[in-house]
Amino acid sequence: MRLVAIDEVARTRSLKRGQGLAEARAMYPDIDVFDEDERADFALLEAIADWCDRYTPLVALDGKDGLFLDITGCTHLFGGEDAMLRDILARLFQMGFDVRGSISSTPGLSSAISRFGHGGVIAREGMASALGALPVHALRLDEKTVASLLKLGLKRVANLMSMPRAPLARRFGAQLLMRLDQALGTNEEAISPRRPVAPLSAERRLGEPIQTEEDILGMTAEIASSLKLRLENRGAGGKVFELVLFRVDGRVFRISAGASRPLRDPKRISGLFSERLNAIHDDLDAGFGFELLRLNVLQHDVFDALQADFSGEEGRETSLADFIDRVSARFGAGCLQVYQHQQSHIPERAEIFLPAIAELERQPQCSENLQFLPRADRPLRLLRSPEPVEAFAALVPDGPPQQFRWRHVMHIVTRAEGPERISPEWWIDDENAKERDYFRLESELGRLFWVFRLGRYGDDPPPTWRIHGVFA
């Protein structure tokens, strides 16, 4: 067992990361040791990354204990690079984290300076000298390469930089030079942000944190109205929105809501979130309030502008879309569904449900091909899965039963229609799947059942009877 992290006191007592636990215990018998909890560490890092979203949408993870922030074009919002770095470090320090950071032109150099240097902002011309002063560990190489470099006396990056490149590549492989070039900016290195950048987003920073739902919704409507103009410029409306709430103590909540038709109207956008907030009421802990709200448009689509008429009445179309959006925001997209006919003869496969929120746009265009609809009678209620029934005195080989028992109740058949044979779909079912012979059976009391025989008489095992639905 080895030490993976140590606190300040341990550092002053010359304990090191990577040191064996037994050795550390031998040096200081009184140290406290905890098992590493990788998942919790990762969750913490993710939470900090979420918090860093306030500075830039491009936040990437750097190993187990670092973050990359691509702040290109963001610095002027925070008073320049120096001020921004100070602000980030100070805020994180106040939250109780010991964080080091630096700003430079490449991710490699920033990482190296933060971990092995003194931090701060590195100007473009000072890059080589700043990197040169660092130990070779700073280059993010694998342990073997670092060990062999140290063995040869190449302790600082400056030693490498002054050497001819070809022998270095031959001796240590391409990775060493690639890392060196990446740190100095001659080789481009891309960071991979955790989340895609929203095509459109707007935010509000608040001097006084807000807590109540009404305040949040009011603020959302205000942000949405500032987005409206930008959506109009694109001729688009948002389909998926995300509200990001930054709590004072650093926790970040993300709430997303979808719309069945592209939306621009601030009132309806905040209406979506009103249902969402209702649904997740217990999970959203406002604590001491939210200090920053951001509204992202994650997906947008072409907005068909409608001319308003003089009556000022909202059409049924918009009220239907509005209702679907509200229901989907509150209960999820799976709650409200529409039927879709599939080309299949198996009853349970012929009709499926699709979320209404996704289908509303597509619905008017698609016209069902009616020639595939079954001609024979179909039940009004279809059981979730066919239930076995005990059938008595069925006419062999392909007649209806004269009575059957379903859920412990005996039904005496007075009339029957059928059979309608439905063959299994061998490309989905097994090749040996049995065919079904469906009958409509009317009981003495006038109840109508849809019952089928699975298999044929004379087969082994003998056929069984199932009920699959009821008619009116």
Next chain:
Amino acid sequence: MAHAAAAQEKLFALREQIARLEGRSLPAMAAAKMENFAARSGGEEKLSFDIAALDDALSGGLPLDCITEIRSGSFSDAGAATGFSLSLVGLMKARKAATGPMLWIADGFTAGEMGIPYAGGIRQFGIDSRTIFHASPRRLEDALWLAEGALESKAFIATILEVHANPKSFGLAESRRLSLRAKAAGRPLFLLRHAGKEEASSASVRLLVEPAPALERPLPDGSMLGGSIGHPVFNITLEKSRNPAPLSFRLEWNLHDRQFHLARDRGKSSFHKLPAHLGASLSVSADRQDRAKALGDVVAFERAS
């Protein structure tokens, strides 16, 4: 004097309010006054069945701006209750030329017990299944919220709310609330109560639906095809309406005409027997002896029956 006039006015207003709550027609003067703040445009809409006795009992037809409760006695009658409520929507569509979607708010327990409404059957019932929105809320509170929202939005020509038995959380207050919403929106709410008992509620009409044996399929020459199962037939009992006496009707829903008829008793004339040829007969046994021959001569007697 002024005091008396004010009291009179107040009394008048209260009487008017009571009349409105009960859904009765207001006195002429009050009605004229109502015009000012009447939200409804088309007045009272009624859905006529075109069956004189039934329409009279409902004083003109089924009111379309309130709750209509459709009750079935047990889960086994769920098919009939489902069919009757859908046929009401079908009748609305046919009669009022109403187009637009309808909302089905399903009950999870009923879905598990008696299955979900099947689009194939609904289509054959005369309703385009693409215009049906199917909501499956987890709790009854959610279902009530959905029903209220649907009525409020006026997006649906009809809303069917399915419940089973007599849940406590759907009492008089809740049904009153929904009834007011329906009244304000002028849209019907069909409350489909499976396996429920009679219960005081704000529904203006309550019907008990029971299945009844279907008539036979009609043939082009007017006779009936013996042994066939034709259009669905319902036994309807008016349990709650303006009419004091509970009335029963036997209605047949014609799927093609989308119309109700009074079902006549089945004629005795139709012959009922099994098909003459039952398809493939059993194969002759190959490796055993033939069955024993019947003794004596076979004489062609007249059939006894």
